[in-house]
Amino acid sequence: MITRVIIPGLPLFWQGFLVTLELCAIGFFGGIVLGAVLTLLGFVSRPTRWIATAIAEFFRATPVYVGLVWVAYVWPDLFGWPDTVWQAACAALVLQTGAYLSETFRGGFLAIARGQREAAAALGLRPATIVVQILTPQVLLNSIPSLINQMVIVFKSSTVVSVIGVQDLLYHANSIINRYYEPLEVLTFVASIYILTITLISMAARKVEARLRERLS
Template identity: 45%
Template sequence: MISNFNRFVLANIDTLLQGLWVTVSVCFLAFLLAIVLGLTACLIRLYVPVVRYLAIGYIEFCRATPIFVQLLWVNYVWPELFGFPRSVFTAGVIALALQSSGYLAETFRSGIEGLARGQIESGLAVGMRYRQVFAHIVMPQVLLVMAPSLINQIAVVIKSSTLVSVIAIPDLMYEAMRIVNQWFEPIEILTSVALMYFIVIFLISMLANYFVAHFNRKLGMRSA
């Protein structure tokens, strides 16, 4: 087994690390886009009655559609309908962001609605604009409450990213399966890949938890 590990894993470590970098890049961009889309959908649902049901429809569609279907839909249908995305990388980012944005929108909504109304009214009473109240009072507390859900959603995005290989994005899973199909030795390669995903998710979770704890101490607040 050690000889197989050296032959199939260590000999292809550069390829696997390159695939890991693609995975991290896709997930990072997708999660940032998901936060923007999710927060936008949440705010429209809460504060723009005219198009509230459009936001609700968007949220439910993103949550109820399998990521596999979204990947194929964005990659093959969107270019015909909208003229973009023009690359599989962009399609993967958008598809991952769409699904996560639906869940994040609901997470944002529960955090905002759970905030005591008196805090908003107090901010307005001392002369703050609503935008300032939202940025300095509402969002810090909402982010603190939803921190565990955010960390969990990051892990979900990384796990879901294993499917982007179906549209030929050269991520870690794509490169691993290419090596497996070349040598027909899955044990060492897939075991190593599983450990790589575990390490990435574990490190991100640890780092995120550290920043949450730092945020708590800085503001003298506690997460729910």
Template identity: 45%
Template sequence: MTIDFSFLARYQDALLMGLGMTLRLTLIAFALGIVWGFVLALLRNSSIAPVRWIAAVYVEFFRGTPVLIQIFWIFYCMPIFLGTDLSNFTAAVLCLTLYGGAIMSETFRAGMKSIGREQYDACHALGLSPWTRATRIVLPQATLRSVPVLLSNGIGIFKESSLVSAIGMMELMFIGTTISNRTGRPVEVFTAVALIYFVVAFPLTRLVTWLEKRILKRFAI
């Protein structure tokens, strides 16, 4: 078998379009996942036991089940209960957001635990409302301390986004599979697709390492 990547030049626009959709899905799900993850972290630290339990079950469910099953359930099963169809884009964003929020909630919880108890006591002494304390004191510090792990979570969402090709979402993996089926050249196509994922993810992993060192140095005691 002769390996020849030159034919991929004819499909570069399609691959770039697929990459663009993958990045769009990732950025939307990442942004929404951060917000949802912080809310879940607050719920898991709630003083109301049933709220804590429900949030914990939610997090463990989405962390403990395959993302592909979650995608299928949201795309095929949820519309039965809603009484309306979901587009594959909506289903993909919803699934990645729900999954991302679950994993990011644990990141935020770790960040919250690293905040000194004296700061919570100071908020109480100043008479700050729980909302003000959460948004003005806890969120900024927890986010700053959690940036490296949150970015790692984002990279994970970027890679997991390849699974939405299973519901016909025209992202990078779906485009690559289509090209492979059309040309009968899976080795070249999927090698190229893997390299594209790597080229995007590798600089981000280096950034995570750099930020982690900077933040650990800043908060070192």
């Protein structure tokens, strides 16, 4: 079965795997940026805090699938964007990831003793300098385990994008199943790819975590 199904389908598997990796990278790093913005808005003023909290709570309470189809099929009528299913998938993953990471970053800021900010202000440091040079490294250090976990979650969540037609790994797996009618072999192979990739991501992230802790501590 491997020679009849898996080997002929390797080009499609590879193509879908690359799409999955690209989608996950956009979702994760875009989510970091969005999470940081939502976190900062939460400390600016009461109105911005309400807006940031509403956005974060909405997407944290919404299943990935629901958020995906909502962005893909409702947003074009409301906002005229996204124009493609690829853009919809990226936006949905960024929003979902950013919502969770905003809570992570907010907890990281609140965990820092208020005395540090007061001492820095007493030394005459500007607010921007305090945030960038004193608070942000500590927040990053405290958030590393959650970031690693969120990276894995994004990779797993990306499997739903095939339902709107994004040609990721699972999309091509389903197309191969429909061609050869051998779901056991195909899905087992795809599951092995996901397991191996997540394991490698976790191992690499742990090494990065160790280096960051050594540098930032």
